[in-house]
Amino acid sequence: AQSVSQHNHHVILSEAASLELGCNYSYGGTVNLFWYVQYPGQHLQLLLKYFSGDPLVKGIKGFEAEFIKSKFSFNLRKPSVQWSDTAEYFCAVNAGGGGYQKVTFGTGTKLQVIP
Amino acid sequence: DTAVSQTPKYLVTQMGNDKSIKCEQNLGHDTMYWYKQDSKKFLKIMFSYNNKELIINETVPNRFSPKSPDKAHLNLHINSLELGDSAVYFCASRLAGGSADTQYFGPGTRLTVL
Numbered sequence: 744a745q746s747v748s749q750h751n752h753h754v755i756l757s758e759a760a761s762l763e764l765g766c767n768y769s770y771g772g773t774v775n776l777f778w779y780v781q782y783p784g785q786h787l788q789l790l791l792k793y794f795s796g797d798p799l800v801k802g803i804k805g806f807e808a809e810f811i812k813s814k815f816s817f818n819l820r821k822p823s824v825q826w827s828d829t830a831e832y833f834c835a836v837n838a839g840g841g842g843y844q845k846v847t848f849g850t851g852t853k854l855q856v857i858p
Numbered sequence: 859d860t861a862v863s864q865t866p867k868y869l870v871t872q873m874g875n876d877k878s879i880k881c882e883q884n885l886g887h888d889t890m891y892w893y894k895q896d897s898k899k900f901l902k903i904m905f906s907y908n909n910k911e912l913i914i915n916e917t918v919p920n921r922f923s924p925k926s927p928d929k930a931h932l933n934l935h936i937n938s939l940e941l942g943d944s945a946v947y948f949c950a951s952r953l954a955g956g957s958a959d960t961q962y963f964g965p966g967t968r969l970t971v972l
Contacts, residue, residue: 775959786948787901787963794959831899845914846961848901 745770745838749849756824757857764819764852766808766834776817777835777846778808787833793817804828829856861885862964864949870970871939878935879967881949889913889952890932891961892924894945901948907932936969944971 748767756762768774778790791802798810808819817834834849862883871877883890891914892904905924906914912924921937936943949964 777960779963781899786965787950789960789962792960833901845903845906847903851899851901853899 745774745836745847747834747836747847747849749832749834749852751852752850753853753855755855755857758826759823762819762821762824762828762854764832764834764854766817766819766849767815768817768834768836769815770836770838772838775837776808776810777837778802778806778817778819779833779835779848781831781833781851783830790819790832824854824856826856826858828854830854862949862951862962864947864964864967866967867965868968868970870972872972873939873941875939876935876937877939877969878933879947879949879969880931880933881964882931883949883951883962883964884930885951885953885962886930887951887953887962888929889954890926890929891950891952892932892934893948893950893963895948895966896945905932905934939969939971941971944969 746769750765776793779787780790781787790806791800793800793810801807806821810817831851833851835846837846865880889908891906895901904918907926910926923935926932946966946968948966950961952961
């Protein structure tokens, strides 16, 4: 069964600091990987996703993530965070087949950006 | 235009009651989901329907019963509500196919059982 681990539960950064949130998954086959963001009181929104091709994926709002297959990792990065990036970030993996997508989410990382 | 909508947004009720949450998507997607997000923000899939057919049914108490009258709607009915059912319930729909394959989430329904 697939699983996702996010080791950072709560991250506090000052504005303009660089961000890297860890995500590791466990599944031996082909995977699709996602990062979602949940702003306070809001629903989940897709930041970026990896299906195939270039392992460095660029998403919205200046976020990017790198898929490293040998490390089973898909870490999220942003060179300079803003106060408006304060949110919960979820890594997710889909290893389902048969055309049906069963996405497993990590436990989330709460990012707090201090002005 | 709202892509995935849920009603109600907030639901406060007593233990033992029966309640329903509705979800509608106007994206033309074939697959819809229900997720439960607990107080620690852990997001867990509950059910998935594809073209009105149940395809994912995780270990969920049978007090929870999804119903899909058509592929644009997936409702969640909960019988005999318990304190532990308090959570935010998210509906999602999926656009399938290649690199576009992703899920779109609704705004959530915050259920509080007293």
